[in-house]
Amino acid sequence: MDIRTFGELIDWTRDLHQNLASCLGHCATANEEERAKALLEYLSSHEAELARIVDEFERQSARNTLETRVYDYLKHNPIETHRTCDQPYAKLDFQGIYGEVMDFHGQVMDLYKTLWEKAEIPEARELLAALLEMEQNESMRLARQIGRMDDL
Template sequence: MEIKTFSDLIDWTRQLHGHLSKCLAHCASKNEEERARLLLDYLAEHEGKMEKMVSAFEAQAESKVMKTYIYDYLSHQPIQSHRTCDAPYAELGFDDICQEVFDYHQQIIELYRDIEERADIPEAKALLGSLLAMEEHEAMRLSRQTGRMSDM
């Protein structure tokens, strides 16, 4: 997907979370390790919620901001999902799954941070700041929750 506007960026992020949710759910029943299956189920549910949160940003954002072009800001490399969904998470252990998902979220955070730093329009900066805060909060929440699961 080519990202030209803030609307494209937010839609793209929503799709990324949705794709990851489906992929994790697809792999959950195929993983042989019980802790990994539980983790994949939890992460799939969480990514589904993230998809809905990002959709809420799409619905609430000002039309003027959503139509603003951002390609001047996009020197950032596209997010790399290290794996396509041909059941890769079914073969990973608990720690490797965590690493993959945390890395994925970190790339989104870095992208938002990069674009926010370059944004000139206050409304766009505010929108990106809100998206960034949500992504950071959810990444911390994931880290805490998976840490608790790791202790089990």
């Protein structure tokens, strides 16, 4: 996707979370380890919820902010994720799945932080700060929940 505006950035991020949700859900049926299956199912629902939350940012943001150009995006390293789901998570164990998903969230946070640091328009900075805060809070919540699952 060619990202030119903050609205397109939000769409792209939402689609990344939705794609990850679908992939995790699909892989849950193919993973043979029970703990990994449970984790994949939980993560799938969590990522679908994140896609919904990110979508709300677009609904609640001012049109002029969404239409603001994102010039520095192309200079940022693209987020690496399994864009086509050929069942990569079906072959991973609990810790491998956890590491991959947390790495994904780390990349999203790095992107938001990089863009926030370079944003010159206050409304764009506010939007990126809110997206970054949401991603950080959800990552911490995810880490706590997965930590509890790992304790069982």
